[in-house]
Amino acid sequence: xxxxxxxxxxxxxVIATSANVYAQNNRSIDNYRQPDQxxxxxxxxxxxxxxxxxxxKVKMGGSFALQFQGLDHENxxxxxxxxxxxxxxxxxxxxxxxxxxxxxxxxxxRTYLSSRxxxxxxxxxxxxxxxxxxxIQEGFLDDVMKYTTIRIGQMENxxxxxxxxRTDNAQAIYNPFVGNLIMDSFTTEIGAELxxxxxxxxxxxxxxxxxxxxxxVENENGKSGGASFxxxxxxxxxxxxxxxxxxTASLYNSGFIPNLYLYNAxxxxxxxxxxxxxxxxxxxxxxxxxxxxxxxxxxxAVMINPFVKYKGLEFFGTIEMNSGTTxxxxxxxxxxxxxFDGKTQQYAGELIYRFGQSENFYVAGxxxxxxxxxxxxxxxxxxxxxASAGWFMTKxxxxxxxxxxxxxxxxxxxxxxxxxxxxxxxxxxxx
Numbered sequence: 001x002x003x004x005x006x007x008x009x010x011x012x013x014v015i016a017t018s019a020n021v022y023a024q025n026n027r028s029i030d031n032y033r034q035p036d037q038x039x040x041x042x043x044x045x046x047x048x049x050x051x052x053x054x055x056x057k058v059k060m061g062g063s064f065a066l067q068f069q070g071l072d073h074e075n076x077x078x079x080x081x082x083x084x085x086x087x088x089x090x091x092x093x094x095x096x097x098x099x100x101x102x103x104x105x106x107x108x109x110r111t112y113l114s115s116r117x118x119x120x121x122x123x124x125x126x127x128x129x130x131x132x133x134x135x136i137q138e139g140f141l142d143d144v145m146k147y148t149t150i151r152i153g154q155m156e157n158x159x160x161x162x163x164x165x166r167t168d169n170a171q172a173i174y175n176p177f178v179g180n181l182i183m184d185s186f187t188t189e190i191g192a193e194l195x196x197x198x199x200x201x202x203x204x205x206x207x208x209x210x211x212x213x214x215x216x217v218e219n220e221n222g223k224s225g226g227a228s229f230x231x232x233x234x235x236x237x238x239x240x241x242x243x244x245x246x247x248t249a250s251l252y253n254s255g256f257i258p259n260l261y262l263y264n265a266x267x268x269x270x271x272x273x274x275x276x277x278x279x280x281x282x283x284x285x286x287x288x289x290x291x292x293x294x295x296x297x298x299x300x301a302v303m304i305n306p307f308v309k310y311k312g313l314e315f316f317g318t319i320e321m322n323s324g325t326t327x328x329x330x331x332x333x334x335x336x337x338x339x340f341d342g343k344t345q346q347y348a349g350e351l352i353y354r355f356g357q358s359e360n361f362y363v364a365g366x367x368x369x370x371x372x373x374x375x376x377x378x379x380x381x382x383x384x385x386x387a388s389a390g391w392f393m394t395k396x397x398x399x400x401x402x403x404x405x406x407x408x409x410x411x412x413x414x415x416x417x418x419x420x421x422x423x424x425x426x427x428x429x430x431x
Contacts, residue, residue, distance in 0.1 A: 028052075029057060029059055029098055029100050029106060030048045030051055030052055030053065030100065030104065030106070030131070031045050031046060031047060031048050031104070031106065031129065031131045031149070032045060032046075032098065032106070033045050033046070035061050035063065035096065035171065035173070035430045035431060036173060036395045036396045036430055036431060037173065037358075037360075037392050037395040037396070037398075038395060039173070039174060040173075040174055041244075041307075041309065041314070042164070043161055043164045043236065043246070043248075044149075044158070044195060044197065044202065044204075045129070045149070047131065047147070047149060047195075047197050048131070049146055051103040051104055051132065051134075053100055053102065053103040053104070056099065056100065056101060057099065057100040058097070058098075058099050058100075059096075059097075059098040059099070060095075060096070060097055060098075061095075061096040061098070061430075061431050062093065062094055062095050062096060062113075062170075062430075062431065063093065063094040063096070063169075063170035063171040063172070063173070063428070063429065063430040063431075064091065064092070064093050064094075064170050064428070064429045064430075065091065065092050065093075065167075065169075065170040065171075065172045065426060065427070065428045065429075066088065066089070066091040066092075066426070066427050067088070067089045067178065067271060067424055067425060067426045067427075068086070068087070068088050068089075068424070068425040068426075069084075069086065069087065069088070069089055069272070069273055069422070069424055070086040070422045070423045070424070071084060071086075071272060071275055071404070071420050071421065071422035071423075071424070072084070072420065072421060072422050073275045073276050073418070073419070073420035074418070074419060074420075075276065075414060075415065075416055075417055075418035075419075076416040076417040076418075078412075078413060078416045079278050079279075079413050079414045079416070080278065080279040080280075081276065081277065081278065081279060081414070082274060082277045082278065082279045082281060083279075084273075084274050084275070089116070089271075089273050090114065090116060090119070091114065092112070092113075092114055092115050092116065092169050092170040092268070093112075093113035093114045093169075093170050094110060094111065094112055094113060094124075094168070094169055094170040094171055095110070095111040095113050095121075096108070096109070096110050096111075097109045097110075097111075097126075102134065102135045103132050103134045103135070104130060104131035104132025104133070104134060104145070105128075105129070105130055105131070105132070105135060106128075106129050106131075107126065107127070107128050107129070108126050108127055108129070108155075109123070109125075109126035110123070110124040110125065110126065110168075111123050111124065112124050112169050112170075112267075112268060113170075114170075115169045115170075115267070115268040115269060116268060116269030116270070116273065116284070116286050117267050117268060117269045117284075117286040118267060118268075122267075124156075124168075124169070124188060124268075125153065125154045125155045125156060125188040126153050126154070126155060127151050127152060127153030127154075127155040128151070128152050128153055129149065129150070129151045129152075130145075130149070130150040130151075131145065131148075131149050132145050133145055147196050147197055147198040148194070148195065148196055149194075149195040149197070150192070150193075150194055150195075151192065151193045151195070152191075152192045152193075153190070154188055154189065154190045154214070155188060155191075156168075156186065156187075156188055157187055157188065157189055157191065157193070157206065157208060157230060157252075158193055158204060158206065158230065158232060158250075159185055159187075159230055159232075159250050159251075159252040159262070159301070159303065160185055160248075160250045160303035160305060160318070160320070161246075161248055161250070161303070161305035161307065161316075161318075162180075162181055162185065162303065162305065162318050162348075163185065163186050165316065166180040166181070166184065166186065167179075167180055167271065168186075168268070169268035170428075170430075171430060172398075172426060172428045172430075173396075173398050173428050173430040176350070176352050176362060176364040176388060176390060176400070177350075177364065177366055177386050177388050177400075177402055178271050178386075178388065178400065178402040178404070178424040178426045179270065179271045179272055179289065179384075179386065179402070179404060179424070180270075180271070180290075181318065181346065181348055181368055182289075182290060182291050182346065182368050182370045182382050182384055182406070183263055183290070183291050183292070183293070183320065183344065183346045183370050184263060184266060184290050185252075185262055185263055185301070185303065185320070186262075186263075186265055186266045187212065187261045187262050187265035188212060188265060189208035189209060189210060189211055189212060189228065189261070189265075190208060190209050190211065190214060191206055191207050191208030191209065191228075191230075192206060192207060193205070193206035193230065194206065200235050200236055200237035201234075201235055202232065202233070202234040202235065202236060202248065203232070203233055204230070204231065204232040204233075205229075205230070205231050206229070206230040206231070207227060207228065207229055207230070208227070208228045208230070209225045209226065209227060209228075210225065210226040210227055210228040210254050210255075210257030210258075210260075210261075211225050211226070211257065211258065211259075211261075212259070212261040212265050225257070225258065226254065226255055226256045226257030226258060226297075227254070227255050227257070228252060228253065228254040228255075228257060229251070229252075229253045229254070230250070230251065230252055230253075231250065231251045232248055232249070232250045232251075233248065233249055234246065234247055234248030234249065235247055235248075236248075236307075242310055242311050243308075243309070243310050244307075244308070244309045245307070245308050246305075246306070246307040246308075247304075247305070247306050247307070248304070248305050249302065249303070249304050249305075250302065250303045250304075250305075251300075251301070251302055252299065252300075252301045253299070253300045253301070254297075254298045254299050254300075255298060256297050256298060257297055257298065258297070259297075260295050260296070260297065260298070260299055260324070262299060262301060263290075263291075263292040263293060264287060264292040266287070267286075269286035269287065270286065270287050270288050270289045270290050271289075271424065271426075272288055272289035272404070272406075272420065272424075273288065274288060275288045275289050275420040276288060276289070276414055276415065276418055276420060277414075278414060289406060289420070291344075291370050291372065291382055293322060293324070293342060293344045293372060294342070294374075295322075295324035295325065295342060296324065296325050297325070298324050298325060299322055299323070299324040300322065300323055300324065301320065301321070301322035302320065302321050302322070303318065303319070303320045304317075304318075304319040304320075305317060305318055305319075312353055312354045312355050312359060313351075313352075313353050313354075314350075314351075314352045314353075314354070315349070315350065315351055315352075316349075316350045316352075317348065317349050317350070318346060318347065318348040318349075319346075319347055320344075320345065320346040320347075321343070321344070321345050321346075322343065322344050323341065323342065323343040323344075324341075324342060324343075325341060325342070341374075342372070342373065342374040343372075343373050344370065344371065344372045344373070345370070345371050346368070346369070346370045346371075347368070347369045348366060348367065348368040348369070349366065349367050350364065350365070350366045351364065351365050351366075352364040358392075358395075359392075360391065360392040360393075361389075361390070361391055361392070362389065362390045363387075363388070363389045364386075364387070364388045364389070364390070365385075365386065365387050365388075366384075366385070366386040367383075367384075367385055368383070368384040368385075368386070369381065369382070369383050369384075370382040379410050380408060380409065380410040380411045380415065381408070381409040381410055382406065382407070382408055382409075382411075383406065383407050383409070384404065384405065384406040384407075385404070385405045385406075386402055386403070386404050387402065387403045388400055388401060388402040388403070389401050396429060396430055396431045397427075397428070397429055398427070398428040398430075399425075399426070399427050399428075400425070400426050400428070401423065401424070401425050401426075402423065402424045402425075402426070403421075403422070403423050404420075404421060404422065404423075404424060405419070405420075405421040406419060406420055406421070407419035
């Protein structure tokens with residue numbers, strides 16, 4: 001509780017400071033996704049061709065989220081579950097710092113002031129972004145940089161489009177639902193990404209060192225790191241005043257890396273608190289309700305995302321496939337089996353209808369399925385249905401109500417004939 005009070009004190013200071021910053025300079029930062037309702041259905045940061053830079057500009061912002069949870073869970077009873085009752089979850093808070101450093105050059109830093117997994121503040125990550133090279137010489141490579149963006153940092157890596165719509169700790173205003181996808185691809189690794197956006201076409205290549213926690217200490221293989229490769233290709237176009245279409249395909253491929261974090265790098269935690277946790281658990285499974293494939297030191301993952309918006313009606317889809325080598329295990333006879341191949345597929349479809357004078361109301365539904373296969377010996381299907389309704393009281397304040405039902409087929413232990421369902425109410429402030 002003390003840590004959370006400290007976080008609230010910091011948040012109050014941030015709000016006061018932010019108001020002062022806005023009073024001095026209320027112009028927006030270039031090449032920047034707005035953290036409020038205006039940022040919905042924005043994917044890669046917009047590519048501005050005209051700079052508004054005059055001098056160093058600092059924007060301090062933040063997000064706050066609170067949920068009331070009314071969920072029930074059950075399984076076969078093979079592993080008794082902890083009791084859960086309707087109540088409020090721990091409020092979460094983010095602090096954002098964005099700085100325009102030069103024409104076409106900016107910095108971003110996000111700190112989690114309070115999260116489910118860490119009640120104390122800690123840095124999520126940040127990046128240095130270059131959209132113009134005028135700091136070298138005015139007009140330098142303008143014809144190239146008109147369409148090109150360079151991003152470097154320990155940052156949210158751009159694999160797939162689903163991460164642009166997910167809840168990032170307290171930043172939940174972009175997500176029409178309360179929970180993220182079952183298999184939640186999200187990681188923050190040190191690396192660089194190069195973008196090219198022109199006439200609706202999007203291309204990106206990137207590389208990281210494959211590490212969430214940085215260290216120079218060598219591991220048992222005599223290495224301290226590895227490498228991962230990212231790529232994205234797509235098309236995004238407003239065809240007319242009513243219709244927008246977007247389609248992208250993304251790749252995340254790793255060589256040897258000490259630990260694989262693509263599906264379990266989110267240290268903020270799941271929105272479904274304590275579901276399907278054992279009665280004997282001594283600590284919180286902060287990723288409860290999610291599924292992370294147990295790949296060992298390498299993975300090949302592909303995500304395809306279609307998006308269509310016609311007037312107030314929009315569809316967003318996710319098709320994801322991955323494969324890799326999983327850890328060896330001891331079978332029922334006590335014999336150590338060698339490493340074996342595994343693969344997972346995820347499919348999700350979201351249908352959202354936004355209405356009202358400024359699309360400040362919406363109703364939405366999502367169907368999400370994950371199937372995991374490990375050498376044909378451990379197959380499990382997870383199915384989730386979500387229905388939600390939301391109201392933007394202002395462009396910075398969102399209230400949403402969700403019904404969720406998730407079930408497991410083929411699971412063992414905790415997940416033997418398991419399911420949870422109920423309602424979630426969430427209030428979000430973001431500025």
